Amino acid sequence: MGETFGKGHHLHLIDGSAFIFRAYHALPPLTRRSDGIPIGAVAGFCNMLWKYIQDGKGSDAPTHAAVIFDHSSKTFRNDIYALYKANRPEPPEDLRPQFPLTREATRAFNIACIETEGYEADDIIAALSCQARDAGGRVTIISSDKDLMQLVGNGVEMMDPIKGKAIGPDEVREKFGVGPERVVDVQALAGDSVDNVPGAPGIGIKTAAQLIEEYGDLETLLARAAEIKQPKRRQTLIDNAELIRISKRLVELDCNTPLDFGLETLEVREPDPEGLLEFLTRMEFRTLTTRVAERFGAEAPPAVEVAVAAESKVELPGIDRSRYEIIRDETALTAWLVEIAEKGLVAIDTETSGLDEMRADLIGISLCTGPGRAAYLPLAHVSEGAAGDLFGAPVRLEGQIDPARALEMLKPLLEDAGTLKIGQNIKYDWKILARNGIRMAPIEDTMLMSYALNAGDHNHGMDELADRYLGHKCIPIKELIGSGKSQIGFAEVPIEKAGEYAAEDAEITWRLWHHFRPLLPKNRVATAYQLLERPMVGVLADMEMTGIRIDADHLKRMSSAFAQKMAALEAEIHELAGGPFNVGSPKQLGEILFDRMGLAGGKQGKTGAFSTSADVLEDLAAEGHDLPARVLDWRGISKLKSTYTDALPLHVNPETGRVHTSYSITGAQTGRLASTDPNLQNIPVRTEEGRRIRQAFVAGPGMRIVSLDYSQIELRILAHVAQIPALKQAFRDGIDIHAMTASQMFGVPIEGMDPMIRRRAKAINFGVIYGISGFGLARNLRIPRAEAQAFIDTYFERFPEIRAYMDRTVAEAKQDGYVRTLFGRRIMTPGINQSGPAAGGARRAAINAPIQGAAADIIRRAMIRMPAAIADLPAKMLLQVHDELVFEAQEDALDELIARARDVMENAATPAIQLDVPLVVDAGSGASWAEAH
Structure with a gap:
């Protein structure tokens, strides 16, 4: 125990949470080579701590120090105002597992690590600052957080760790227009959109400072609000007085935060070289490990060696399917779960009864932890054909764990933040498992890695990637299930054959991940992958699973009207052509246009047939020819009828009563999403027919459709x-x-x-x-x-x-x-x-x-941030159509949803990019998509 803290002592309080987020956003993503755990923020955090220790020498060095962290998002302020920090997005998925590692890092550097449940880090800093100041010591708060500036003065100063600039009373006055003692009053008036502190509507920092300077303090201002000459400002203060007082309670830091330790326990101590080097080596921070070892004259522990082909140049053995295992009982599954937990990562692939994730049944799961180390867990394989029961129904084969029990055993591991799950097109597996009660996280996707590296260069399916990058030909699915009339379901494939196929997929995924992982930072696309590609998986999966309602009767009526319109157009076309022909036949149309009618511009292909593409017909129509113009009209109506009014009702899921499109993240080289089964992105928006089709997309009872669309982005x-x-x-x-x-x-x-x-x-x-x-x-x-x-x-x-x-x-x-x-x-x-x-x-x-x-990137950033921004609202994001997001929300939440969603969308580029022009979002709502847009 150290001596009592008092005069002559100097306490440094490091805002740990600010350090973490600054490190996370300032550095490219980084994963630990041995197990793929994200460690980029931890690396930055450790480097900042090391710099802090190295710089903290001399006469002004701290005698006491601590790193302060937020314990959790919910604090006593949520009891004061339920919407406090409601707009704050959840931490990024790859940052969450790094939080406990930063605490471990702090302890490894032998610095006091402090957090208190129910209180924010700022409150702990306030309590320690007040105690140290009252004891006669000095305090330096290492942070640039404006909320801490109310503490400055009387022996307390702040230090911006990035700019290396001291923040004293003059700097506080420059920022807020008042001294530190009145910062809380100004913040209470101005509010804070980031923390959802309401404040007084329409009053910003500058106006708030003028008012406080004129009236002295907040209570005096509110008591004399009726004297204010400007009518709007006067009424705002009168109407919102109680909300302003609540805001002050929200922004005022609590110097009485309960602490179960004394200042003397925060004495500065040298790190224990052995413990610090062990931690840094385990984290695989080689450069920092070397620096620390040199500083303490110690020998660095041997680095962790990982057999990663692209990094270590160790040749991986060839794929040997004979080594694959079949997991047939709980004992074997338990052994695999233990192995996966120890390694911290697993490649995973699901086998199902079909390609529609919303209807397919789970047949089995394959796992891989390394070259040749793969297994298949069969869950629902059945007898084939004549091997059924007395009634011909398939019989579930023996040697399979009960599916519910297997999923129960897998769930903790697949949801564990410390175990990385790797997939190829993992959104499919994510949805299959989500329908079975498991939400996988954290995840990596080799398809998205390939896309980040090679968008526009080639396709990103597993077979092509395996051939191109691993020189391996995967087992074709047709070898197992056949084709045509003799095709069987995957459930009927014998377990041993299914195991070879499925386990190979998992191993290929593992190998592709190890191939692509080092290439991401090398090609400077790691940040794009981490921030724009990977987080989209869960966002899109949730949207797709939510789906959207359609009015099938409306579509049926439209289909009938389209048929009548097509018939009328056909009659007109036949009359213009001088006789009947098959309007849908390009060959017959070409003969009429260029042989019978002798129009110019006919181009014959290798088969001798004339081209009647849309471009050709548009050119002819532009020259004033009616027949090609009418054919274009007929084709447009025909496409709408076949693609939408006839087809959409067939896509309604019988369990949900909704249409569930599927988005491809890699569908376009520019980053635009592609929508399939059904495609909801190509419905014409400027034609009357397109608007009528959008009328068929409707809200549920008591709900409304909301559309927000970027203007000319x-x-x-x-x-x-x-x-x-x-x-x-x-x-x-x-x-x-x-x-x-x-x-x-x-x-x-x-x-x-x-x-x-x-x-x-x-x-x-x-x-x-x-x-x-x-x-x-x-x-x-x-x-x-x-x-x-x-x-x-x-x-x-x-x-x-x-x-x-x-x-x-x-x-x-x-x-x-x-x-x-x-x-x-x-x-x-x-x-x-x-x-x-x-x-x-x-x-x-x-x-x-x-x-x-860039437009695609911006709306992706908005979509990634949106779930957290609207989490507490009775609203869901349903669709993305290029520059438009479509939601469904309860009627009483429309205004709040639009306000929050617009804020997210209009600020989606920041902080990465500061555009020279504002982003503007148009919003609307209605009973249908057409009314909302």
Whole structure:
């Protein structure tokens, strides 16, 4: 026990939680090589502690020190105000398992580690500061947290650990407009959107400081609120007086926080070299381990060696299926669970009765912990064909653990934060297990790793990845289940054969993970993978499992109306053609257009048939020919009928009564999601028929559909990345961007602008993003090609920054073979260095990819943050359609949902990117999707 704390002593209080989050966001993701546990924040935290220890020498060194942590999210403030910190998102999935390791690190450095249940770290810091100050000592709070600035003065100062800058009373006054003793009053008035402290609506820090300076303190201000001359401000203070007082209780730190130790226990102590080196070695922090060993003149323990092919150059043995095990009883499963827990990671794959995750039954699970170390756990295999019971029903085969019991045994491990679960397209397995009561976490996905490294270069399915990167041919599924009429279900595959196939999948996944893992940081895509790809798995899985209701009767009526409209169009088409033919036959249509009618522009393929693609028909329609125009109308209605009004009712899940689409994270090279079974992303939004289809997507009883849609997000990103002053200013001022462009191009005033001129500017604005040519613009606007090219030339004259951006982007793509989005996503550009027609497409794709990719990244960031932001609301996120998010919410929660969701979406780019233009989100609600959008 040290001497009593008093005069001459100097206490350092380190804001541990701030250190952790700063380390997490400042450094790229990092995993421990031996078991894949995320340790990036721990590494940063340890380096900060080591720097702190090394710098803490000399006459001003601390005599006492402690690192203070938040114990949990719920504190006494939630009893005062239930919505306190309700908007705070949950910590990132890969950060949660690092929290206990930072506590262990603190103890390894031999620094006092303090947290108290029910109180925030700030309250503990306040209590210790008050005790030390009252005892006559000095206090330095190592943090830049504004909430701690109320403690500054009378022997208490703060130190910003990043800037190395002291924060005293002058700095506090500079930030808040008042001295430290009145910071709480200003915060109570201004509120805090981050912590959900309500404050007084419409009053910010500057106004609050002026009011407190004028009236002296908060209570005096509230007592004399009726004297305030500005009517709106006066009424705000009168109406919200009680809420302001509650806000003060929320922001005021508690100097009486109960502590079960004395200041004397916080004496600075040198780390124990042996214990610290053991911890750092176990964490695999080689550089820091070497520095610490040199500092203490000690010998570093031997580094942990891991047989990882891509890192250690150790050749892994070839795949030997004969080594795989079948787990047939609880004893064997227990042994595997113990092994997995010791290793801290497992590759996992589920085998099911079908591809629809919402209807498929779980047949078995495969596990792998290393090369050749894989097993299959059969759960629901049955006899095949004639081997059934007296009634011909399949009989469950022996040698399988009861499925409910097996899942009960697996659940703790699969949900354990300290065990990493690796999958290939793990969203599928996640949903299958979630339907069986297990929510896997934390997870890694080799498909998403491949996508982060090679988006746009090749596909990311297991068979292709195994062949391309491991030189291995996987067992084809057809070898097990056959094809055509003789195809059987996976449940009927003999267990031994199923085991070889399934365990191989798990081992391939394990090997792919070890191959891709070191490549992520090497190619500078680790952050994009960790922040934009992997967290999407759980978000999308929850959305997909929630599903959306449809009105089948409405679709049936639409289908009938479409059939009638198609019949009328067919009659008109036949009349224009001079006789009946199969409108759905491209061959017959081509013969009529180019042989019988003799229209120009016919192009014959290798088979001799004329092309009647949409582009060909649109060109003919633009020339004034009615027949191709009517065929385009017929095709549009036919597609809507077959794809939506006829097909959607068939997708209704009989158990949930909802339609459950499936999103592919790797479906587009730019990062846009793809929706399948059914595809809900291609419903036309600007046509009357498309709007009527959206009327069929409806809310449940007492609920409403809510739509939030980014406004012109790709143009805003273009203005930022190309640094176009005129566009940036227009977006900041909220000016009609298309009218502004038209005014810049054609020299016409914005007021009273001809809608046709605005339409042309709009077509160019959006077309430029996709590298539109004069030919393409001519087709879109149905104007002569020379006129369209003149528009584009004028556009680039008015906005030369866009041409510079295009040239720069293409040059980078040619040099590197890829482009990057603002958030570090890498998009490959194959064909960019080729010549001929393919080069033009590759060039346009390279120009568009950083823009569309950044827009996709932003909405992904919003989606990842959204569940935590609306967790306490009676609302669910249902769909994502490019720049739009669709929700279902109770009617009484609409305003709050829209406010929170809009805030998340409009601030989704931060803190990673500070855009030069604001993001704007339009919102609406209604009984159906059509009403909401």
